[in-house]
Amino acid sequence: MTDNIRIPLDAPNIGELEKEYVTRAIESGYVSTAGPLIGEFEERFAACVGARYAVATVNGTSAIHLALRLLGIGPGDEVIVPALTFVGTVNPVVYVGATPVAVDVDPLTWNIGVEALEQAITERTRAVIPVHLYGNPADMTAVGETARRYGLYIIEDAAEALGAAYQNRHVGTFGDVGVFSFNGNKVITAGGGGMLVTKDPALAERARLLVNQGRAPGITEFEHQEIGYNYRLTNLQAALGLAQMERLPEFLAVKGRNAALYRELLAGEAGLVWQRELGDARSSWWLFSVLVDAEQHGGDRVTVADKLRAAGVQARPLFKPLTQQSPYRKLGWRACPVAESLHARGISLPSASFLREDDIRETCRLLKTVGEGR
Numbered sequence: 001m002t003d004n005i006r007i008p009l010d011a012p013n014i015g016e017l018e019k020e021y022v023t024r025a026i027e028s029g030y031v032s033t034a035g036p037l038i039g040e041f042e043e044r045f046a047a048c049v050g051a052r053y054a055v056a057t058v059n060g061t062s063a064i065h066l067a068l069r070l071l072g073i074g075p076g077d078e079v080i081v082p083a084l085t086f087v088g089t090v091n092p093v094v095y096v097g098a099t100p101v102a103v104d105v106d107p108l109t110w111n112i113g114v115e116a117l118e119q120a121i122t123e124r125t126r127a128v129i130p131v132h133l134y135g136n137p138a139d140m141t142a143v144g145e146t147a148r149r150y151g152l153y154i155i156e157d158a159a160e161a162l163g164a165a166y167q168n169r170h171v172g173t174f175g176d177v178g179v180f181s182f183n184g185n186k187v188i189t190a191g192g193g194g195m196l197v198t199k200d201p202a203l204a205e206r207a208r209l210l211v212n213q214g215r216a217p218g219i220t221e222f223e224h225q226e227i228g229y230n231y232r233l234t235n236l237q238a239a240l241g242l243a244q245m246e247r248l249p250e251f252l253a254v255k256g257r258n259a260a261l262y263r264e265l266l267a268g269e270a271g272l273v274w275q276r277e278l279g280d281a282r283s284s285w286w287l288f289s290v291l292v293d294a295e296q297h298g299g300d301r302v303t304v305a306d307k308l309r310a311a312g313v314q315a316r317p318l319f320k321p322l323t324q325q326s327p328y329r330k331l332g333w334r335a336c337p338v339a340e341s342l343h344a345r346g347i348s349l350p351s352a353s354f355l356r357e358d359d360i361r362e363t364c365r366l367l368k369t370v371g372e373g374r
Protein backbone atom coordinates (compact mmCIF):
# COMPACT_ATOMS: atom_id res chain seq x y z
CA MET A 1 0.00 0.00 0.00
CA THR A 2 1.44 3.43 -0.88
CA ASP A 3 1.54 6.12 1.78
CA ASN A 4 -0.95 8.53 0.30
CA ILE A 5 -3.75 5.95 0.31
CA ARG A 6 -6.02 6.62 3.29
CA ILE A 7 -8.85 4.29 2.29
CA PRO A 8 -7.61 1.27 0.32
CA LEU A 9 -9.54 -0.77 -2.19
CA ASP A 10 -8.55 -4.30 -1.23
CA ALA A 11 -5.47 -4.42 1.03
CA PRO A 12 -4.86 -7.61 3.05
CA ASN A 13 -5.95 -7.74 6.69
CA ILE A 14 -3.02 -9.29 8.56
CA GLY A 15 -2.69 -9.27 12.34
CA GLU A 16 -1.34 -11.07 15.38
CA LEU A 17 -3.02 -14.40 14.62
CA GLU A 18 -1.31 -14.57 11.24
CA LYS A 19 2.05 -13.77 12.85
CA GLU A 20 1.52 -16.57 15.38
CA TYR A 21 0.64 -19.16 12.73
CA VAL A 22 3.49 -18.16 10.42
CA THR A 23 5.98 -18.12 13.30
CA ARG A 24 4.89 -21.63 14.28
CA ALA A 25 5.43 -22.80 10.71
CA ILE A 26 8.88 -21.25 10.59
CA GLU A 27 9.83 -22.77 13.94
CA SER A 28 8.62 -26.20 12.78
CA GLY A 29 11.17 -26.09 9.96
CA TYR A 30 8.48 -26.81 7.36
CA VAL A 31 8.41 -23.73 5.20
CA SER A 32 8.11 -25.21 1.74
CA THR A 33 5.89 -27.70 -0.07
CA ALA A 34 6.02 -30.39 2.63
CA GLY A 35 4.42 -29.88 6.03
CA PRO A 36 1.31 -30.63 8.05
CA LEU A 37 -0.46 -27.30 7.61
CA ILE A 38 -1.15 -27.80 3.90
CA GLY A 39 -3.45 -30.76 4.56
CA GLU A 40 -4.99 -28.96 7.51
CA PHE A 41 -5.73 -25.93 5.36
CA GLU A 42 -7.28 -28.13 2.67
CA GLU A 43 -9.49 -29.89 5.21
CA ARG A 44 -10.63 -26.71 6.89
CA PHE A 45 -11.33 -25.12 3.54
CA ALA A 46 -13.36 -28.10 2.28
CA ALA A 47 -15.44 -28.05 5.46
CA CYS A 48 -16.00 -24.30 5.17
CA VAL A 49 -17.35 -24.40 1.61
CA GLY A 50 -19.01 -27.81 1.89
CA ALA A 51 -16.82 -29.53 -0.69
CA ARG A 52 -15.82 -33.17 -0.43
CA TYR A 53 -12.23 -32.59 -1.53
CA ALA A 54 -9.96 -29.57 -1.63
CA VAL A 55 -6.47 -29.46 -3.16
CA ALA A 56 -4.26 -26.43 -2.44
CA THR A 57 -2.37 -24.83 -5.32
CA VAL A 58 0.17 -22.10 -5.85
CA ASN A 59 -2.50 -19.66 -7.13
CA GLY A 60 -5.98 -19.53 -8.64
CA THR A 61 -4.79 -19.51 -12.24
CA SER A 62 -2.92 -22.80 -11.76
CA ALA A 63 -6.06 -24.30 -10.19
CA ILE A 64 -8.04 -23.44 -13.34
CA HIS A 65 -5.24 -24.92 -15.45
CA LEU A 66 -5.40 -28.13 -13.40
CA ALA A 67 -9.20 -28.23 -13.67
CA LEU A 68 -8.97 -28.14 -17.46
CA ARG A 69 -6.33 -30.88 -17.43
CA LEU A 70 -8.41 -33.01 -15.07
CA LEU A 71 -11.41 -32.79 -17.37
CA GLY A 72 -9.30 -33.74 -20.39
CA ILE A 73 -9.83 -30.47 -22.23
CA GLY A 74 -7.32 -29.75 -24.98
CA PRO A 75 -6.76 -28.97 -28.65
CA GLY A 76 -9.93 -28.88 -30.73
CA ASP A 77 -12.14 -28.13 -27.71
CA GLU A 78 -13.94 -24.87 -27.05
CA VAL A 79 -14.43 -23.43 -23.57
CA ILE A 80 -16.92 -20.63 -22.94
CA VAL A 81 -16.02 -17.81 -20.54
CA PRO A 82 -17.72 -14.51 -19.68
CA ALA A 83 -16.19 -11.50 -21.45
CA LEU A 84 -16.06 -9.50 -18.21
CA THR A 85 -13.50 -11.18 -16.00
CA PHE A 86 -9.86 -11.14 -14.97
CA VAL A 87 -7.59 -12.63 -17.61
CA GLY A 88 -6.61 -15.43 -15.20
CA THR A 89 -9.96 -17.08 -16.01
CA VAL A 90 -9.14 -17.52 -19.67
CA ASN A 91 -5.35 -17.85 -20.01
CA PRO A 92 -5.35 -21.48 -18.77
CA VAL A 93 -7.74 -22.40 -21.59
CA VAL A 94 -4.97 -21.40 -23.99
CA TYR A 95 -2.32 -23.21 -21.87
CA VAL A 96 -4.08 -26.53 -22.60
CA GLY A 97 -4.37 -25.75 -26.31
CA ALA A 98 -8.16 -25.33 -26.30
CA THR A 99 -10.02 -22.38 -27.82
CA PRO A 100 -11.67 -19.87 -25.49
CA VAL A 101 -14.96 -18.31 -26.55
CA ALA A 102 -16.02 -15.17 -24.69
CA VAL A 103 -19.71 -14.33 -24.32
CA ASP A 104 -21.53 -11.27 -23.08
CA VAL A 105 -22.70 -10.77 -19.50
CA ASP A 106 -25.94 -9.88 -17.77
CA PRO A 107 -26.39 -6.08 -17.39
CA LEU A 108 -27.59 -6.37 -13.77
CA THR A 109 -25.44 -9.10 -12.15
CA TRP A 110 -22.49 -8.58 -14.58
CA ASN A 111 -22.11 -12.39 -14.67
CA ILE A 112 -22.27 -14.73 -17.66
CA GLY A 113 -25.38 -14.17 -19.78
CA VAL A 114 -27.35 -17.37 -20.02
CA GLU A 115 -28.74 -16.70 -23.51
CA ALA A 116 -25.32 -15.65 -24.74
CA LEU A 117 -23.91 -18.88 -23.31
CA GLU A 118 -26.45 -21.00 -25.13
CA GLN A 119 -25.97 -19.16 -28.41
CA ALA A 120 -22.20 -19.71 -28.30
CA ILE A 121 -22.39 -23.51 -27.87
CA THR A 122 -21.11 -25.51 -30.82
CA GLU A 123 -20.32 -29.18 -31.39
CA ARG A 124 -16.82 -28.49 -30.08
CA THR A 125 -17.86 -26.87 -26.80
CA ARG A 126 -16.70 -28.98 -23.85
CA ALA A 127 -16.90 -26.68 -20.85
CA VAL A 128 -18.08 -23.38 -19.45
CA ILE A 129 -16.31 -21.32 -16.78
CA PRO A 130 -18.88 -19.13 -15.00
CA VAL A 131 -17.23 -16.45 -12.85
CA HIS A 132 -18.77 -15.05 -9.66
CA LEU A 133 -17.63 -11.56 -10.48
CA TYR A 134 -16.55 -9.39 -7.55
CA GLY A 135 -17.97 -12.11 -5.30
CA ASN A 136 -21.50 -11.93 -6.73
CA PRO A 137 -22.93 -15.41 -7.44
CA ALA A 138 -23.74 -16.21 -11.07
CA ASP A 139 -27.05 -17.88 -11.93
CA MET A 140 -25.92 -21.45 -11.29
CA THR A 141 -29.41 -22.87 -11.85
CA ALA A 142 -29.49 -21.61 -15.43
CA VAL A 143 -25.83 -22.36 -16.11
CA GLY A 144 -26.27 -25.86 -14.65
CA GLU A 145 -29.36 -26.58 -16.78
CA THR A 146 -27.66 -25.39 -19.96
CA ALA A 147 -24.52 -27.38 -19.20
CA ARG A 148 -26.56 -30.51 -18.54
CA ARG A 149 -28.58 -30.11 -21.73
CA TYR A 150 -25.46 -29.84 -23.88
CA GLY A 151 -23.22 -32.18 -21.88
CA LEU A 152 -20.73 -29.50 -20.83
CA TYR A 153 -18.40 -29.54 -17.85
CA ILE A 154 -18.61 -26.63 -15.43
CA ILE A 155 -15.47 -25.13 -13.89
CA GLU A 156 -16.62 -22.49 -11.43
CA ASP A 157 -14.29 -19.55 -11.07
CA ALA A 158 -14.96 -18.55 -7.47
CA ALA A 159 -11.58 -16.79 -7.14
CA GLU A 160 -13.28 -13.70 -5.73
CA ALA A 161 -16.18 -15.39 -3.99
CA LEU A 162 -15.08 -17.11 -0.80
CA GLY A 163 -18.05 -16.73 1.55
CA ALA A 164 -20.61 -16.28 -1.24
CA ALA A 165 -23.64 -18.55 -1.56
CA TYR A 166 -26.35 -19.26 -4.08
CA GLN A 167 -29.54 -20.92 -2.83
CA ASN A 168 -27.79 -21.44 0.52
CA ARG A 169 -25.01 -23.45 -1.08
CA HIS A 170 -21.44 -22.16 -1.21
CA VAL A 171 -20.36 -21.15 -4.69
CA GLY A 172 -17.60 -23.29 -6.16
CA THR A 173 -19.50 -26.48 -5.24
CA PHE A 174 -22.00 -26.44 -8.11
CA GLY A 175 -19.58 -27.30 -10.90
CA ASP A 176 -17.47 -30.36 -11.65
CA VAL A 177 -14.57 -28.35 -10.24
CA GLY A 178 -14.50 -25.06 -8.34
CA VAL A 179 -11.56 -22.74 -7.98
CA PHE A 180 -10.58 -20.07 -5.41
CA SER A 181 -7.72 -17.56 -5.12
CA PHE A 182 -5.76 -16.38 -2.08
CA ASN A 183 -3.94 -13.59 -3.83
CA GLY A 184 -3.12 -10.66 -1.52
CA ASN A 185 -6.20 -8.71 -2.59
CA LYS A 186 -8.77 -11.49 -2.19
CA VAL A 187 -11.32 -12.18 0.59
CA ILE A 188 -8.58 -14.06 2.46
CA THR A 189 -4.94 -14.31 1.48
CA ALA A 190 -2.23 -16.90 1.90
CA GLY A 191 0.29 -14.48 0.41
CA GLY A 192 -0.76 -15.98 -2.93
CA GLY A 193 -2.29 -19.40 -3.38
CA GLY A 194 -5.36 -21.15 -4.70
CA MET A 195 -7.72 -24.02 -3.99
CA LEU A 196 -9.37 -26.55 -6.26
CA VAL A 197 -12.52 -28.21 -4.92
CA THR A 198 -14.52 -31.13 -6.26
CA LYS A 199 -16.92 -33.84 -5.14
CA ASP A 200 -15.30 -36.41 -7.44
CA PRO A 201 -12.71 -38.63 -5.69
CA ALA A 202 -11.00 -39.57 -8.95
CA LEU A 203 -10.56 -35.92 -9.95
CA ALA A 204 -9.23 -35.05 -6.49
CA GLU A 205 -6.76 -37.92 -6.59
CA ARG A 206 -5.44 -36.90 -9.98
CA ALA A 207 -5.26 -33.24 -8.91
CA ARG A 208 -2.96 -34.28 -6.05
CA LEU A 209 -0.75 -36.01 -8.58
CA LEU A 210 -0.69 -33.16 -11.09
CA VAL A 211 0.16 -30.45 -8.52
CA ASN A 212 3.19 -32.47 -7.49
CA GLN A 213 5.00 -33.02 -10.82
CA GLY A 214 2.91 -36.09 -11.55
CA ARG A 215 3.97 -37.90 -8.40
CA ALA A 216 1.31 -39.54 -6.25
CA PRO A 217 1.18 -38.65 -2.54
CA GLY A 218 3.10 -41.11 -0.36
CA ILE A 219 5.46 -42.19 -3.14
CA THR A 220 8.94 -41.68 -1.75
CA GLU A 221 10.87 -42.81 -4.81
CA PHE A 222 11.24 -40.26 -7.59
CA GLU A 223 8.64 -41.96 -9.64
CA HIS A 224 6.37 -39.77 -11.71
CA GLN A 225 3.29 -41.29 -13.30
CA GLU A 226 2.66 -38.45 -15.72
CA ILE A 227 3.83 -34.98 -16.62
CA GLY A 228 2.55 -32.65 -13.94
CA TYR A 229 3.40 -29.24 -12.53
CA ASN A 230 5.08 -27.73 -9.53
CA TYR A 231 1.83 -26.12 -8.41
CA ARG A 232 1.89 -26.94 -4.68
CA LEU A 233 1.15 -24.41 -1.96
CA THR A 234 3.83 -24.06 0.75
CA ASN A 235 3.43 -24.84 4.44
CA LEU A 236 4.26 -21.19 5.16
CA GLN A 237 1.41 -20.03 2.94
CA ALA A 238 -0.93 -22.60 4.46
CA ALA A 239 -0.11 -21.17 7.92
CA LEU A 240 -1.21 -17.73 6.76
CA GLY A 241 -4.25 -19.22 5.06
CA LEU A 242 -5.32 -21.09 8.20
CA ALA A 243 -5.13 -17.94 10.32
CA GLN A 244 -7.16 -16.07 7.71
CA MET A 245 -9.77 -18.86 7.60
CA GLU A 246 -10.30 -18.36 11.32
CA ARG A 247 -10.96 -14.70 10.69
CA LEU A 248 -13.14 -15.23 7.60
CA PRO A 249 -16.45 -14.72 9.46
CA GLU A 250 -15.15 -11.37 10.75
CA PHE A 251 -14.02 -10.31 7.23
CA LEU A 252 -17.35 -11.29 5.66
CA ALA A 253 -19.31 -9.47 8.35
CA VAL A 254 -17.37 -6.24 7.79
CA LYS A 255 -17.60 -6.50 4.00
CA GLY A 256 -21.33 -7.22 4.15
CA ARG A 257 -21.95 -4.35 6.58
CA ASN A 258 -19.94 -1.93 4.43
CA ALA A 259 -21.72 -3.02 1.24
CA ALA A 260 -25.07 -2.44 2.95
CA LEU A 261 -23.90 1.01 4.03
CA TYR A 262 -22.78 1.86 0.47
CA ARG A 263 -26.22 0.86 -0.81
CA GLU A 264 -27.94 2.92 1.84
CA LEU A 265 -25.83 6.02 1.28
CA LEU A 266 -25.89 5.84 -2.52
CA ALA A 267 -29.58 4.98 -2.86
CA GLY A 268 -31.29 7.52 -5.08
CA GLU A 269 -28.00 9.18 -6.09
CA ALA A 270 -28.42 10.32 -9.71
CA GLY A 271 -26.27 8.42 -12.18
CA LEU A 272 -24.96 5.75 -9.79
CA VAL A 273 -26.11 2.13 -9.74
CA TRP A 274 -24.41 -0.90 -8.24
CA GLN A 275 -23.98 -4.56 -9.23
CA ARG A 276 -27.17 -6.49 -8.41
CA GLU A 277 -27.44 -9.83 -6.62
CA LEU A 278 -29.91 -12.50 -7.66
CA GLY A 279 -32.75 -12.98 -5.17
CA ASP A 280 -31.31 -16.22 -3.82
CA ALA A 281 -27.68 -15.13 -3.85
CA ARG A 282 -25.40 -13.80 -1.14
CA SER A 283 -22.28 -12.02 -2.35
CA SER A 284 -18.89 -12.12 -0.64
CA TRP A 285 -18.79 -8.39 -1.49
CA TRP A 286 -15.17 -8.80 -2.52
CA LEU A 287 -15.27 -5.43 -4.27
CA PHE A 288 -18.32 -3.20 -4.05
CA SER A 289 -18.63 -1.77 -7.56
CA VAL A 290 -20.80 0.88 -9.19
CA LEU A 291 -21.62 2.20 -12.65
CA VAL A 292 -21.27 5.92 -13.18
CA ASP A 293 -23.54 7.58 -15.72
CA ALA A 294 -21.52 10.67 -16.74
CA GLU A 295 -24.54 12.70 -17.90
CA GLN A 296 -26.61 12.15 -14.81
CA HIS A 297 -23.84 12.10 -12.24
CA GLY A 298 -21.89 15.08 -13.53
CA GLY A 299 -18.62 13.20 -14.07
CA ASP A 300 -17.53 9.98 -15.74
CA ARG A 301 -15.82 7.08 -13.98
CA VAL A 302 -12.35 8.51 -14.73
CA THR A 303 -13.27 11.88 -13.15
CA VAL A 304 -14.75 10.06 -10.17
CA ALA A 305 -11.69 7.84 -9.70
CA ASP A 306 -9.34 10.86 -10.05
CA LYS A 307 -11.30 12.78 -7.46
CA LEU A 308 -11.24 9.85 -5.04
CA ARG A 309 -7.55 9.23 -5.64
CA ALA A 310 -6.69 12.89 -4.99
CA ALA A 311 -8.34 12.49 -1.58
CA GLY A 312 -6.40 9.28 -0.84
CA VAL A 313 -9.31 6.97 -1.64
CA GLN A 314 -8.40 4.04 -3.87
CA ALA A 315 -10.78 3.04 -6.68
CA ARG A 316 -10.21 1.11 -9.87
CA PRO A 317 -12.01 0.47 -13.16
CA LEU A 318 -13.84 -2.80 -13.74
CA PHE A 319 -11.87 -5.47 -15.59
CA LYS A 320 -11.21 -4.68 -19.22
CA PRO A 321 -13.32 -7.17 -21.18
CA LEU A 322 -11.51 -10.04 -22.87
CA THR A 323 -12.89 -8.82 -26.22
CA GLN A 324 -10.71 -5.72 -25.78
CA GLN A 325 -7.50 -7.51 -24.73
CA SER A 326 -4.87 -7.69 -27.48
CA PRO A 327 -4.05 -11.43 -27.20
CA TYR A 328 -7.74 -12.29 -27.51
CA ARG A 329 -9.14 -9.61 -29.81
CA LYS A 330 -7.92 -11.52 -32.84
CA LEU A 331 -10.05 -14.59 -32.06
CA GLY A 332 -13.00 -12.95 -33.81
CA TRP A 333 -15.56 -13.43 -31.04
CA ARG A 334 -19.05 -11.96 -31.28
CA ALA A 335 -19.28 -8.43 -29.89
CA CYS A 336 -19.97 -8.20 -26.15
CA PRO A 337 -21.55 -4.72 -25.86
CA VAL A 338 -22.80 -5.17 -22.28
CA ALA A 339 -19.35 -6.11 -20.95
CA GLU A 340 -17.78 -3.23 -22.85
CA SER A 341 -20.36 -0.73 -21.62
CA LEU A 342 -19.96 -1.92 -17.99
CA HIS A 343 -16.21 -1.46 -18.29
CA ALA A 344 -16.65 2.05 -19.71
CA ARG A 345 -18.84 3.06 -16.76
CA GLY A 346 -17.77 0.93 -13.81
CA ILE A 347 -15.48 1.39 -10.84
CA SER A 348 -14.81 -0.68 -7.74
CA LEU A 349 -14.84 1.19 -4.44
CA PRO A 350 -12.86 0.61 -1.22
CA SER A 351 -13.85 -2.79 0.15
CA ALA A 352 -10.96 -3.97 2.34
CA SER A 353 -12.11 -6.05 5.29
CA PHE A 354 -10.77 -3.61 7.91
CA LEU A 355 -12.53 -0.47 6.64
CA ARG A 356 -14.70 1.34 9.16
CA GLU A 357 -18.12 2.82 8.55
CA ASP A 358 -16.50 6.30 8.53
CA ASP A 359 -14.32 5.23 5.58
CA ILE A 360 -17.41 4.26 3.60
CA ARG A 361 -19.19 7.49 4.56
CA GLU A 362 -16.16 9.53 3.43
CA THR A 363 -15.97 7.65 0.11
CA CYS A 364 -19.68 8.25 -0.52
CA ARG A 365 -19.38 11.93 0.44
CA LEU A 366 -16.59 12.37 -2.14
CA LEU A 367 -18.56 10.44 -4.76
CA LYS A 368 -21.51 12.71 -4.26
CA THR A 369 -19.47 15.91 -4.51
CA VAL A 370 -18.44 14.93 -8.07
CA GLY A 371 -22.13 15.03 -8.93
CA GLU A 372 -22.59 18.35 -7.20
CA GLY A 373 -19.86 19.90 -9.35
CA ARG A 374 -21.94 19.51 -12.52
Ligand SMILES: Cc1ncc(COP(=O)(O)O)c(C=O)c1O
Nearest residue numbers: 059060061086088089159181183
Ligand atom coordinates in the same frame (compact mmCIF):
# COMPACT_ATOMS: atom_id res chain seq x y z
C1 LIG B 1 -11.97 -13.97 -11.52
C2 LIG B 1 -10.56 -14.40 -11.29
N1 LIG B 1 -10.13 -15.54 -11.83
C3 LIG B 1 -8.89 -16.00 -11.63
C4 LIG B 1 -7.99 -15.30 -10.85
C5 LIG B 1 -6.62 -15.85 -10.72
O1 LIG B 1 -6.19 -16.02 -9.42
P1 LIG B 1 -4.64 -15.89 -9.03
O2 LIG B 1 -4.29 -14.45 -9.10
O3 LIG B 1 -4.56 -16.44 -7.65
O4 LIG B 1 -3.88 -16.70 -10.01
C6 LIG B 1 -8.40 -14.10 -10.25
C7 LIG B 1 -7.55 -13.29 -9.35
O5 LIG B 1 -6.51 -12.91 -9.43
C8 LIG B 1 -9.70 -13.62 -10.49
O6 LIG B 1 -10.11 -12.46 -9.97
